[in-house]
Amino acid sequence: xxxxxxxxxxxxxxxxxxxxxxxxxxxxxxxxxxxxxxxxxxxxxxxxxxxxxxxxxxxxxxxxxxxxxxxxxxxxxxxxxxxxxxxxxxxxxxxxxxxxxxxxxxxxxxxxxxxxxxxxxxxxxxxxxxxxxxxxxxxxxxxxxxxxxxxxxxxxxxxxxxxxxxxxxxxxxxxxxxxxxxxxxxxxxxxxxxxxxxxxxxxxxxxxxxxxxxxxxxxxxxxxxxxxxxxxxxxxxxxxxxxxxxxxxxxxxxxxxxxxxxxxxxxxxxxxxxxxxxxxxxxxxxxxxxxxxxxxxxxxxxxxxxxxxxxxxxxxxxxxxxxxxxxxxxxxxxxxxxxxxxxxxxxxxxxxxxxxxxxxxxxxxxxxxxxxxxxxxxxxxxxxxxxxxxxxxxxxxxxxxxxxxxxxxxxxxxxxxx
Amino acid sequence: xxxxxxxxxxxxxxxxxxxxxxxxxxxxxxxxxxxxxxxxxxxxxxxxxxxxxxxxxxxxxxxxxxxxxxxxxxxxxxxxxxxxxxxxxxxxxxxxxxxxxxxxxxxxxxxxxxxxxxxxxxxxxxxxxxxxxxxxxxxxxxxxxxxxxxxxxxxxxxxxxxxxxxxxxxxxxxxxxxxxxxxxxxxxxxxxxxxxxxxxxxxxxxxxxxxxxxxxxxxxxxxxxxxxxxxxxxxxxxxxxxxxxxxxxxxxxxxxxxxxxxxxxxxxxxxxxxxxxxxxxxxxxxxxxxxxxxxxxxxxxxxxxxxxxxxxxxxxxxxxxxxxxxxxxxxxxxxxxxxxxxxxxxxxxxxxxxxxxxxxxxxxxxxxxxxxxxxxxxxxxxxxxxxxxxxxxxxxxxxxxxxxxxxxxxxxxxxxxx
Numbered sequence: 001x002x003x004x005x006x007x008x009x010x011x012x013x014x015x016x017x018x019x020x021x022x023x024x025x026x027x028x029x030x031x032x033x034x035x036x037x038x039x040x041x042x043x044x045x046x047x048x049x050x051x052x053x054x055x056x057x058x059x060x061x062x063x064x065x066x067x068x069x070x071x072x073x074x075x076x077x078x079x080x081x082x083x084x085x086x087x088x089x090x091x092x093x094x095x096x097x098x099x100x101x102x103x104x105x106x107x108x109x110x111x112x113x114x115x116x117x118x119x120x121x122x123x124x125x126x127x128x129x130x131x132x133x134x135x136x137x138x139x140x141x142x143x144x145x146x147x148x149x150x151x152x153x154x155x156x157x158x159x160x161x162x163x164x165x166x167x168x169x170x171x172x173x174x175x176x177x178x179x180x181x182x183x184x185x186x187x188x189x190x191x192x193x194x195x196x197x198x199x200x201x202x203x204x205x206x207x208x209x210x211x212x213x214x215x216x217x218x219x220x221x222x223x224x225x226x227x228x229x230x231x232x233x234x235x236x237x238x239x240x241x242x243x244x245x246x247x248x249x250x251x252x253x254x255x256x257x258x259x260x261x262x263x264x265x266x267x268x269x270x271x272x273x274x275x276x277x278x279x280x281x282x283x284x285x286x287x288x289x290x291x292x293x294x295x296x297x298x299x300x301x302x303x304x305x306x307x308x309x310x311x312x313x314x315x316x317x318x319x320x321x322x323x324x325x326x327x328x329x330x331x332x333x334x335x336x337x338x339x340x341x342x343x344x345x346x347x348x349x350x351x352x353x354x355x356x357x358x359x360x361x362x363x364x365x366x367x368x369x370x371x372x373x374x375x376x377x378x379x380x381x382x383x384x385x386x387x388x389x390x391x392x393x394x395x396x397x398x399x400x401x402x403x404x405x406x407x408x409x410x411x412x413x414x415x416x417x418x
Numbered sequence: 419x420x421x422x423x424x425x426x427x428x429x430x431x432x433x434x435x436x437x438x439x440x441x442x443x444x445x446x447x448x449x450x451x452x453x454x455x456x457x458x459x460x461x462x463x464x465x466x467x468x469x470x471x472x473x474x475x476x477x478x479x480x481x482x483x484x485x486x487x488x489x490x491x492x493x494x495x496x497x498x499x500x501x502x503x504x505x506x507x508x509x510x511x512x513x514x515x516x517x518x519x520x521x522x523x524x525x526x527x528x529x530x531x532x533x534x535x536x537x538x539x540x541x542x543x544x545x546x547x548x549x550x551x552x553x554x555x556x557x558x559x560x561x562x563x564x565x566x567x568x569x570x571x572x573x574x575x576x577x578x579x580x581x582x583x584x585x586x587x588x589x590x591x592x593x594x595x596x597x598x599x600x601x602x603x604x605x606x607x608x609x610x611x612x613x614x615x616x617x618x619x620x621x622x623x624x625x626x627x628x629x630x631x632x633x634x635x636x637x638x639x640x641x642x643x644x645x646x647x648x649x650x651x652x653x654x655x656x657x658x659x660x661x662x663x664x665x666x667x668x669x670x671x672x673x674x675x676x677x678x679x680x681x682x683x684x685x686x687x688x689x690x691x692x693x694x695x696x697x698x699x700x701x702x703x704x705x706x707x708x709x710x711x712x713x714x715x716x717x718x719x720x721x722x723x724x725x726x727x728x729x730x731x732x733x734x735x736x737x738x739x740x741x742x743x744x745x746x747x748x749x750x751x752x753x754x755x756x757x758x759x760x761x762x763x764x765x766x767x768x769x770x771x772x773x774x775x776x777x778x779x780x781x782x783x784x785x786x787x788x789x790x791x792x793x794x795x796x797x798x799x800x801x802x803x804x805x806x807x808x809x810x811x812x813x814x815x816x817x818x819x820x821x822x823x824x825x826x827x828x829x830x831x832x833x834x835x836x
Contacts, residue, residue, distance in 0.1 A: 011635050013454040015445030016605055016644055016678065020436050022459060027433030036431040038466065041440060041457040044633065048456065072617050074633045112618035132811070134614065153636055155812060187434055196552065199490050200530035215462065215492045217429050218571055226434055260434060281706075281727065287713025288699075288706025291727040295705025298781055298814055306733040309699065309709040311724040315767065319724075319737075349733065363716055393550075394573060396716055 001173055002037045003029075004056035008067035008077050009152055010043040020154050021066045028161050030183050032170055035230070044068055049080045053147060057084075061145035064165070067152030069135040071114040077149060078138065082122035085142040089120040095127055099134055128164035132156045137164055183230045184237040186245065187260035190252055191222030191409050198223055201251045211236075212244045220398055221405045224260060225252075254413055264408050265293040271415045272303040272353060277381075279411075280349035281307035282320055282341040282356040284332065285375065289404040290355060305349040310341065320344030333358050333370055335387055342378035342385055353415075354380045355407040359392075361399045375403045379411035386414055419591060420455045421447075422474035426485035426495050427570055428461040438572050439484045446579050448601050450588055453648070462486060467498045471565060475502075479563035482583070485570030487553040489532040495567060496556065500540035503560040507538040513545055517552055546582035550574045555582055601648045602655040604663065605678035608670055609640030609827050616641055619669045629654075630662045638816055639823045642678060643670075672831055682826050683711040689833045690721040690771060695799075697829075698767035699725035700738055700759040700774040702750065703793065707822040708773060723767040728759065738762030751776050751788055753805055760796035760803055771833075772798045773825040777810075779817045793821045797829035804832055 005025050011017040022039040029036060037060060042048040049068070056063040068077030082089055096119035103111035118135050121127055128137030133156040138149040148165055150157045190198065195218045208214060211232060217224040227244045229237045249256060258267045272279055281290045287309055294304045308319045313332055316322040322340040330336045341356035359375030366372035373392045378385060388410055392402045423443050429435040440457040447454060455478060460466040467486070474481040486495030500507055514537035521529035536553050539545055546555030551574040556567040566583055568575045608616065613636045626632060629650060635642040645662045647655045667674060676685045690697055699708045705727055712722045726737045731750055734740040740758040748754045759774035777793030784790035791810045796803055806828055810820045 009633075009635075010631070010646065011633060011644055012441065013444045013457060014448050014601075014603055014644075014646065015441040015443065015454075016603075016642065017635055017637075018436060018438050018441045023430065023433040023436045025433065026431045030432050036433075037461070038470070039431060039459040043455070044631075052456070070634060070636075071614050072632075072634050074631065112614045114617045114621065115614050155638075155816065183432075185432055185434075196489050196530045196533055199532045203532065213428070213462075213492065214490075215427075215429060216488060216490050217427075217435055218488075219435070224429075224434065226429055226432070228428065228432065283706070283709070285713070286710070287718070287722075288701070288709025288725065288727065291701070291706025291729075292704070292710050295703070295729065295779075295818075296815065300705070301729060304705075304729050306729040306737075307706065307727040308737075309706065309725040309727065311709075311713065311719060311722050312767075315724040319726075319766075348737075349730075361713075397714065398573065400714075 001034045001062070001169070002060045003034060003062035003064060004060050005036050005039040006049070006052045006056055006063055006065045007039065007041045007152070008044060008049055008065060009041070012041045013043050021152065021157050024154065024158055025064055025161060028158070028166060029169070030185060032166055033173060033183065034169055035183055044074045044076060046076060046080050049077060050084060053081060053084060057145040057147070062148075063145070064148045064150065066150045066157050069118070069149060069151045071112070071118055071134065078120070078122065081140065081147050081149060085122060085140050085144065085147065087122035087124050087140060087142070090123050092119050092121045092127060095119040095121070095136060102134065128160055130156055130160055132159050139168065183228065184232070184241055185226060185228040186241045187217070187227070188225040188245070188248060188252065188256055189222060189258050189260050189262070190225065190255040191257060191264065191405055193223065193255040195223050198225065202248065205247055205251055208244045208247055209240045211240050214244070220401045221264070254416060257409070257412060263293070263296070264405060264412065266297045268408055268412050268415070269294065269297050269300055269303050271412065275415060277353045278303050278305050278349075278351040279353040280305045280345045280351050282345035282354065283307060283309050284311060284316070284341070284358040285361045286357045286400050286404045287311060289400060290357065290407055293404060293408065305351050308345055308348070316341060320348065331370070333360055333374055333376060335376055335389070338376035338378040339385055339387055342380040346380050352382055353411060355411050357403050357407050359399065359403055361396045363396060373399050375399065375406070377403065377407045377410050379407065379414055381411065381414045384414070386410060419452045419480070419587070420478045421452060421480035421482060422478050423454050423457040424467070424470045424474055424481055424483045425457065425459045425570070426462060426467055426483060427459070430459045431461050439570065439575050442572065442576055443482055443579060446576070446584060447587070448603065450584055451591060451601065452587055453601055462492045462494060464494060464498050467495060468502060471499060471502060475563040475565070480566075481563070482566045482568065484568045484575050487536070487567060487569045489530070489536055489552065496538070496540065499558065499565050499567060503540060503558050503562065503565065505540035505542050505558060505560070508541050510537050510539045510545060513537040513539070513554060520552065546578055548574055548578055550577050557586065601646065602650070602659060603644060603646040604659045605635070605645070606643040606663070606666060606670065606674055607640060607676050607678055607680070608643065608673040609675060609682065609823055611641065611673040613641050616643065620666065623665055623669055626662045626665055627658045629658050632662070638819045639682070672834060675827070675830060681711070681714070682823060682830065684715045686826055686830050686833070687712065687715050687718055687721050689830065693833060695771045696721050696723050696767075696769040697771040698723045698763045698769050700763035700772065701725060701727050702729060702734070702759070702776040703779045704775045704818050704822045704825075705729060707818060708775065708825055711822060711826065723769050726763055726766070734759060738766065749788070751778055751792055751794060753794055753807070756794035756796040757803055757805055760798040764798050770800055771829060773829050775821050775825050777817065777821055779814045781814060791817050793817065793824070795821065795825045795828050797825065797832055799829060799832045802832070804828060
């Protein structure tokens with residue numbers, strides 16, 4: 001089944017907000033056999049919303065709309081879509097009561113009167129329960145097609161998609177005329193190798209099954225390779241993807257670390273857990289990013305002990321035992337210092353595994369000998385330590401992200417080598 | 419001047435990549451008086467790209483297209499747009515030479531042959547220099563309008579917009595018939611207050627100037643209030659925005675912390691620098707996120723000393739001096755422990771300012787007394803310590819983000835109170 005997405009909000013086009021909803025909706029729908037064939041962002045303006053929703057309904061008969069359902073005056077989606085379907089707004093007194101109970105429970109005083117309009121729904125619409133917010137989702141069907149309206153706040157949108165919209169779509173597909181064909185996809189994640197080098201390596205191997213499309217998705221943390229098969233029977237799709245994977249994996253060697261959406265930090269935590277090891281971090285220019293990435297993963301406490309953010313040199317000496325003489329002789333961004341940091345943090349936390357990063361993230365602080373982007377990474381596993389020097393092009397945020405990813409990858413490859 | 423954006427990539431609709439380019443383009447163009455009136459995402463498919471670009475050209479006469487210019491087989495944007503403009507692809511030998519020199523300089527061996535197609539450009543197109551990558555930008559004009567093609571990699575796209583596209587657009591607007599009117603906007607950032615409470619507070623004050631639109635942009639870190647004025651003369655726009663700000667600010671009290679794009683961490687660093695204070699962090703459930711946020715800001719080293727990621731309890735005792743008896747009696751997530759963490763990290767780093775966080779981020783680890791989402795925050799300034807208990811609804815990532823923001827805000831309000 002094909003459908004379109006329309007995201008509403010002037011902030012998306014003025015650039016104050018990044019539209020994460022389109023990607024979330026696509027990721028939730030694809031495994032259910034629904035393809036988002038186009039996504040459109042429009043400002044909070046009646047004509048723009050109306051045109052985009054009508055275009056989408058004409059092309060596919062089904063549009064998921066996010067945004068513009070809030071309690072404030074710039075939220076006009078409901079009114080505009082009600083107009084398209086010729087379904088006047090009516091007060092849903094059951095919903096109003098629920099809303100008032102919700103505010104009473106939060107204990108923040110009586111419900112602000114602006115929220116009352118959120119209980120108005122287009123005539124004939126189904127109200128979709130939104131446990132995380134005050135705007136209900138709305139499902140509206142008519143001769144022209146189906147419009148599904150969801151709040152723009154990502155966590156509310158996602159909750160409604162999972163709890164209300166997906167079950168209804170699945171039911172439609174089983175009972176309706178939509179063929180039982182699915183779009184499947186599988187993404188191989190790599191890091192530390194360029195897009196063109198990957199393409200060159202892959203050009204030397206046998207061709208992938210014809211039904212499978214390969215896309216390169218480069219990002220700061222590495223290049224993802226996405227394999228997609230569209231509108232195939234379930235078994236056939238899975239087999240074709242498996243064949244394609246078997247062709248690709250040998251060319252990726254140790255640059256492949258997992259199947260999306262797994263993060264490198266999660267791969268590493270799993271490996272450490274298997275090896276019954278615990279880990280600590282010593283972070284200078286990354287300032288806590290590596291610890292933050294590791295602790296994103298539920299259950300990180302099985303393997304992650306903690307770390308030292310040794311942003312100032314005093315902390316490198318006091319907390320990690322880096323000798324002052326080494327700092328003086330080689331400078332904070334040096335092989336000798338990063339080695340001492342990795343050893344020191346393992347000693348302090350009494351763990352077998354550790355990573356350390358020191359670098360010049362910029363924009364200030366570079367010299368001709370050590371320009372901005374110079375980074376030293378170290379990883380320690382048992383009594384072995386590996387060290388790597390990187391020169392990372394780009395801005396401060398890019399230098400820091402690539403350094404964090406590089407450090408995690410350094411210890412991952414050490415663990416894989418065992 | 420109005421224009422549309424088309425972002426190309428199946429990964430955007432399947433949800434493997436979030437489209438950040440639309441927001442970036444909007445943010446870069448608005449101050450120059452160019453309005454993005456619609457943005458469309460389409461898959462890497464000839465017909466979809468062709469239709470979206472043609473629709474945009476018909477509506478506004480100018481389309482900025484990102485993505486699909488890479489060296490691999492799924493990159494077809496250039497071919498499709500060349501077809502629309504009836505401009506066959508030709509080899510640009512100057513560009514090919516530049517590309518070969520670039521590869522030689524990187525020292526990664528000879529240029530992969532797949533990159534050669536990147537030197538093919540539509541007949542009559544202007545090549546736009548891309549110092550960060552191998553695909554040039556392309557500017558193509560014809561009877562049907564103007565198409566500007568840019569690579570999809572965000573850092574390359576941004577570099578081309580700033581270095582090549584904006585100067586050309588500004589020149590067009592000064593020499594062409596476009597009126598010298600601008601869209602200006604200003605975003606007031608708040609944290610720790612809900613959207614509906616803000617709306618209720620604002621409903622009690624005098625109305626904003628009629629030309630100014632107010633939008634509420636709620637997010638995990640707080641609610642942004644965006645004021646926009648469209649197509650006004652420069653002076654008039656600035657005055658109207660100033661009047662609107664003067665009306666809003668008193669209703670926001672200490673929940674307002676700055677004008678976007680400033681981050682709360684940057685506001686805090688500026689305040690600490692003014693107060694000649696240095697700061698450290700003690701992070702349990704946030705695992706380094708607060709340190710990472712502070713060190714995102716260039717020049718953070720003026721005020722940020724470092725910190726301890728005390729994920730395991732052993733580290734809270736050893737590195738921060740939290741008494742074991744207090745941990746045993748009250749548990750790691752308690753007022754007594756967070757207070758001891760804040761004091762301990764200030765003592766260890768010898769600084770006047772510190773924040774500490776301990777909480778249950780989930781999904782495991784909650785109890786009936788301390789459910790998932792229970793968080794204790796502390797901030798210390800000189801000899802004063804403030805502590806706050808929060809119950810944060812939501813998933814692990816949301817609990818962590820709100821905790822980090824809450825801790826930064828706690829010490830910001832202490833500094834503002836002086």
